[in-house]
Amino acid sequence: MTILHIDSSITGDQSASRAISRSVVDQLRSGGDAVVSRDLVSEPLPHLTLDAFADSTVLDEFLAADTVVIGAPMYNFTLPTQLKAWLDRILVAGKTFRYTESGPEGLVGGKRVVIALARGGFYGAGSPAASLEHLETYLRGVFNFIGIEPEFVAADGLAIGPEQRESSVREALGQTVRLAA
Numbered sequence: 001m002t003i004l005h006i007d008s009s010i011t012g013d014q015s016a017s018r019a020i021s022r023s024v025v026d027q028l029r030s031g032g033d034a035v036v037s038r039d040l041v042s043e044p045l046p047h048l049t050l051d052a053f054a055d056s057t058v059l060d061e062f063l064a065a066d067t068v069v070i071g072a073p074m075y076n077f078t079l080p081t082q083l084k085a086w087l088d089r090i091l092v093a094g095k096t097f098r099y100t101e102s103g104p105e106g107l108v109g110g111k112r113v114v115i116a117l118a119r120g121g122f123y124g125a126g127s128p129a130a131s132l133e134h135l136e137t138y139l140r141g142v143f144n145f146i147g148i149e150p151e152f153v154a155a156d157g158l159a160i161g162p163e164q165r166e167s168s169v170r171e172a173l174g175q176t177v178r179l180a181a
């Protein structure tokens, strides 16, 4: 099995999403698995251009993976632009989705995608900030569009204070253990 591990936090060793995505990979990998890592901050992809479609390296790497683990911090209510640049290489008509007479059809079945979310606030249904949640909702929509139901592990309220941060990250790391079951 091949695991593709993507990270997109700018906060390095302090990053919660990196710690959680690393834990997800550690839980899911077993002896003979290959892990391919792509750090979108240390090696950023440029903004999408038409010319970029000629290079399918990023898409091929995604298609070759059985499992994809993504660290996704919330910045300004949505995903980092580094991660958007990666998604811009993944959403390719005729490769990962196609338009049919009955509507769009996802072409990437049979792949497991686990996303480690880290958010400074709380965005649960009914909360005052719920309408500003454009990270989990966006990523779910994008992966559904190409035929994948992603799984999420979330650490929330990380900007509230050190105690909340510590307990949220601990709880999320605990959730990663259950992913292997």
Ligand SMILES: Cc1cc2nc3c(=O)[nH]c(=O)nc-3n(C[C@H](O)[C@H](O)[C@H](O)COP(=O)(O)O)c2cc1C
Residues within 6 Å of the ligand: 009, 010, 011, 014, 015, 016, 017, 018, 072, 073, 074, 075, 076, 077, 078, 118, 119, 120, 121, 122, 158, 159
């Ligand atoms: C540039 C920047 C923008 C942020 N914007 C938001 C935001 O809009 N909403 C929110 O809840 N938290 C926001 N945060 C807080 C982060 O989501 C939180 O610090 C989280 O831990 C980031 O993930 P990381 O630890 O993996 O970097 C922001 C943090 C940074 C650095």
